[in-house]
Amino acid sequence: MFRHPLRSFLPAIAIVVSIFSFAQLLGGTRLRGLSNEVAADLAARAAAAVVEEPEVPEPIVKPKRTRTRKTTTETATAAQDTSPTIPAEGSVPAEETSTKPKAKRTRKPKAVKKEEDEIDASQQSRSPLAAEILGNLARFPHCILLTRVGQFYESYFDQAAEVAKLLNIKLASKSWGGKRVLMCGFPIMHLNKYLDILVKQNKRFVAICDEFMRNPTLGPKGGFDRRVSRVVTPGTLIDEPFLNAYENNYLVAVASPKDEPGSIPDGEPSSKLGLAWIDVSTGDFFTKGTTLDELRDELVRIGPKEVVLDRSLQPLEQHPIRQVISDESLFVSYIEIADTVDIEPPSQDPSTQQPSDDLISKPESPRPESLVQPLEASEFSAVQLLAAFMHAHLLEHMPTLISPNREVDSGRMQIDAHTLRALEIRESMREGGTAGTLLSVVKRTITTSGTRLLTRWLCSPSTSVNEINTRQSLVAFFKQRSHLRADLVQQLGNVEDTTRIIQKFLSGRGDASDLLAVCSTIGVWASITSRIQIEKEAEIQRREVLGDDWTSLNMLLTGMCDLRSLADSINRALVQGDAAYASTADVPSSGIREGTTDISDSDMDTLLSSSQNPARHVASSTRQEWSQLGTRILDVTTAIYIEEREAFEALRNQVKSQANDLRKNARILDELDVTLAFANLAEELNFCRPVLREDTSYAVVDGRHPTVELGLLTAGRTFIPNSITFTQNEPLHIITGPNMAGKSTLLRQTALISILAQTGSFVPADSAEIGIVDRVFSRIGAKDDLFRDRSTFMVEMLETAEILRRATPKSLVIMDEVGRGTTVDDGLAIAFATVHHLLSVNKCRALFATHFHEIADLLGYTDDHKGRGEFSGISFFCTSVDEMEDGYFSYSHRLTPGINRDSHGLKVAQLAGMPTPVLSIATAAMSHLKAMKNGERGERQNLQAIGQMLASQQHP
Numbered sequence: 001m002f003r004h005p006l007r008s009f010l011p012a013i014a015i016v017v018s019i020f021s022f023a024q025l026l027g028g029t030r031l032r033g034l035s036n037e038v039a040a041d042l043a044a045r046a047a048a049a050v051v052e053e054p055e056v057p058e059p060i061v062k063p064k065r066t067r068t069r070k071t072t073t074e075t076a077t078a079a080q081d082t083s084p085t086i087p088a089e090g091s092v093p094a095e096e097t098s099t100k101p102k103a104k105r106t107r108k109p110k111a112v113k114k115e116e117d118e119i120d121a122s123q124q125s126r127s128p129l130a131a132e133i134l135g136n137l138a139r140f141p142h143c144i145l146l147t148r149v150g151q152f153y154e155s156y157f158d159q160a161a162e163v164a165k166l167l168n169i170k171l172a173s174k175s176w177g178g179k180r181v182l183m184c185g186f187p188i189m190h191l192n193k194y195l196d197i198l199v200k201q202n203k204r205f206v207a208i209c210d211e212f213m214r215n216p217t218l219g220p221k222g223g224f225d226r227r228v229s230r231v232v233t234p235g236t237l238i239d240e241p242f243l244n245a246y247e248n249n250y251l252v253a254v255a256s257p258k259d260e261p262g263s264i265p266d267g268e269p270s271s272k273l274g275l276a277w278i279d280v281s282t283g284d285f286f287t288k289g290t291t292l293d294e295l296r297d298e299l300v301r302i303g304p305k306e307v308v309l310d311r312s313l314q315p316l317e318q319h320p321i322r323q324v325i326s327d328e329s330l331f332v333s334y335i336e337i338a339d340t341v342d343i344e345p346p347s348q349d350p351s352t353q354q355p356s357d358d359l360i361s362k363p364e365s366p367r368p369e370s371l372v373q374p375l376e377a378s379e380f381s382a383v384q385l386l387a388a389f390m391h392a393h394l395l396e397h398m399p400t401l402i403s404p405n406r407e408v409d410s411g412r413m414q415i416d417a418h419t420l421r422a423l424e425i426r427e428s429m430r431e432g433g434t435a436g437t438l439l440s441v442v443k444r445t446i447t448t449s450g451t452r453l454l455t456r457w458l459c460s461p462s463t464s465v466n467e468i469n470t471r472q473s474l475v476a477f478f479k480q481r482s483h484l485r486a487d488l489v490q491q492l493g494n495v496e497d498t499t500r501i502i503q504k505f506l507s508g509r510g511d512a513s514d515l516l517a518v519c520s521t522i523g524v525w526a527s528i529t530s531r532i533q534i535e536k537e538a539e540i541q542r543r544e545v546l547g548d549d550w551t552s553l554n555m556l557l558t559g560m561c562d563l564r565s566l567a568d569s570i571n572r573a574l575v576q577g578d579a580a581y582a583s584t585a586d587v588p589s590s591g592i593r594e595g596t597t598d599i600s601d602s603d604m605d606t607l608l609s610s611s612q613n614p615a616r617h618v619a620s621s622t623r624q625e626w627s628q629l630g631t632r633i634l635d636v637t638t639a640i641y642i643e644e645r646e647a648f649e650a651l652r653n654q655v656k657s658q659a660n661d662l663r664k665n666a667r668i669l670d671e672l673d674v675t676l677a678f679a680n681l682a683e684e685l686n687f688c689r690p691v692l693r694e695d696t697s698y699a700v701v702d703g704r705h706p707t708v709e710l711g712l713l714t715a716g717r718t719f720i721p722n723s724i725t726f727t728q729n730e731p732l733h734i735i736t737g738p739n740m741a742g743k744s745t746l747l748r749q750t751a752l753i754s755i756l757a758q759t760g761s762f763v764p765a766d767s768a769e770i771g772i773v774d775r776v777f778s779r780i781g782a783k784d785d786l787f788r789d790r791s792t793f794m795v796e797m798l799e800t801a802e803i804l805r806r807a808t809p810k811s812l813v814i815m816d817e818v819g820r821g822t823t824v825d826d827g828l829a830i831a832f833a834t835v836h837h838l839l840s841v842n843k844c845r846a847l848f849a850t851h852f853h854e855i856a857d858l859l860g861y862t863d864d865h866k867g868r869g870e871f872s873g874i875s876f877f878c879t880s881v882d883e884m885e886d887g888y889f890s891y892s893h894r895l896t897p898g899i900n901r902d903s904h905g906l907k908v909a910q911l912a913g914m915p916t917p918v919l920s921i922a923t924a925a926m927s928h929l930k931a932m933k934n935g936e937r938g939e940r941q942n943l944q945a946i947g948q949m950l951a952s953q954q955h956p
Ligand SMILES: Nc1ncnc2c1ncn2[C@@H]1O[C@H](COP(=O)(O)OP(=O)(O)OP(=O)(O)O)[C@@H](O)[C@H]1O
Pocket: 708, 712, 718, 719, 720, 721, 722, 737, 738, 739, 740, 741, 742, 743, 744, 745, 746, 893, 894
């Protein structure tokens, strides 16, 4: 830490100050059991009291002003064992969770209480705390207000009842201005625990009113002020310990392109909308232009913790934007841009751009000017809305907004909302957790920020062959060099979450331990680059020439900035191992406390008891001298503190000024982490490198489903691989087969392989050649949505309609059992029409699994397992059941050309333990039904004729 020459005397100084200031102020109250933090706080307050100036806020409740500070101490001490009936300003509120023993209530004689009430009444008009609280409640009417009073955060008036209930803490009351006022509170060290409950769990806004030194140059002597420095909302968390570091915590604004603030976007599906989203804790900031039609997909992909809309939408519950947000159960907030002055959009200067999400192929990031496209009007509105919300809530912790990363549809594969869920890319459908998801299977990243990047890539794969190839080259490079891979993975374990730390500095929060983290990470970056350099030199020595496969890594690393001088500055100022000391910008009252935390309880006790020991009791004149000495020492302490603070501030500014370079290096390391992870994955699970093309081909030989395969492996079973080939002339496959024979698995694996390939990963197959997919759509399984008056069949139809409207010739569609939720005739008719539309209108690659084997006849099924005439682009494949003579059977899971007209549903019923009488009746019924169908000779031929006739007709 800052090694000011006098710092080593601080413990002694603090002790002396504590003893002689406190002993007098507390009237000999014993401090036994006082925590360091409390003791240190009291030291600062007591120190302030020694030189108390007239503007120090007056007490509200206590009748005798001279006892105010003493009351603080008494009640704070009492926090260990009692809860006062009438808490005073700076006193212990009635926090006590159920785990704590019930506090004794000490009733005051009625006469005393009456007197207090009267005094309260007389003091009400000049009660600074009451005025502050009432003022803040009026300024932040939508928030729960937590006001710091000494070592506690307190809530007052009616709000206290709600807070006490939500936090399960005791509700008390105090007398203020002759009235009983409700109050509750908790010790400051529990703030994060309770913010988690209020903000994350209950989605409440919390305005935090902290204490700050009135004049930092005077230190605590100058007294303290209170002000709301931040409103914590679900989308504006900065470095709260309850944040999941492996996930982004996004705040997203949705706006219409209208220039006028407050204009209501029209409800047309094609109406343009702008999105701007930021993770306040990491600074990851993006914009995108979209349409109302695609809003749901975008929001589900981004997964925001909070959505910001213009206030004009608040009363319009039925507005389509509101509907999407409510359907997806997203938390929404409103703001008026007009309310907020001076909202500067982020700079368009490329030098202030944050690194793009695809550094390998664009190593010169920040992106060159030519690539920086101006924001659309709708995006600009969204940025304004987002900035307005951030200003209004982050207040003093508002970070500098750098230019956002602008997303464009053409650069990313679009995965619609249903598909993201159905393919379980990020979240599992069953428990909503991550077990069994694609992310959980492929995740080999070491760092938290690398994992966040991996998640973004998986949810938004690239559509640029160049970008994908560069990522794959890097994976191939590391796959071939296992020693280098292992060394780098080990070093990544020492990398701190730099983007998050930088953001702390940019929002005025970084402390000394964060400086140390920055410093050590710069060191790790240096050792990673030097390890790579060693590898390079060894290779040149061995082969006399550097392999072409170094190109991608060289490209990535050219973007690394040399930040050793920053590390040196930090190193010079800090001494490792003393990171507990932390300074803050505007010095909340905790600033000085931490400088005095060296006082141990036992030190205190020893010195206090020695001062109370009659044998060593100092004479009162000596006491006077010591007291003066204490005051002088305090002056020195303050001077030290101020110097340290200035030194710290200088370092902090240095980090801020190099924030862009730090951020860029961190992002490069994230990409290194992800590509190393892909290399490990390919090695461990035997994945192959796919070839990506700019066409609509798809040829995967012996592909596997990554998560099902892993599940089977752990159960000692083997996954049966299958091959799928789409060509331009045969883009659609119909899959039939028994229940439980692997149809859905095949559909999913086909989509997952293309997603993995376009993410830059290798894929679970023997070989793969894949034409770039612009959008993946799926219609797999469906749950009903009775809450929104939608039956299972309705949900199925909504999803199918969406796909048929939006799939393009470059899309990949997987559809499982469309039409199963209604009668066979209705279902078959819908399935047939859907296939026809996919083939003739969407013209996309599609896998269509069904139990309606009659569809094959409608599509003109021929002996070479293809459709006829209009349907010649359709190929038929099936799975089957291998039946043994002894009545046993097994699923082959192997895909073969053809059609399987037997669903073997009764076998699954038997496996599921259906009662024997039910099974025998079902078997008898089945044979009757088959006999009836066989009687209708010519049915198949009739269906074929109908199918061709329908396809050749013009339909509106
Ligand atoms: N290729 C495969 N190799 C080995 N086991 C497989 C394979 N495909 C699927 N399975 C196993 O079979 C189970 C059922 O697969 P799936 O759900 O894909 O069948 P389905 O044909 O879609 O069934 P249904 O028609 O009843 O929906 C899977 O959970 C998995 O355990």
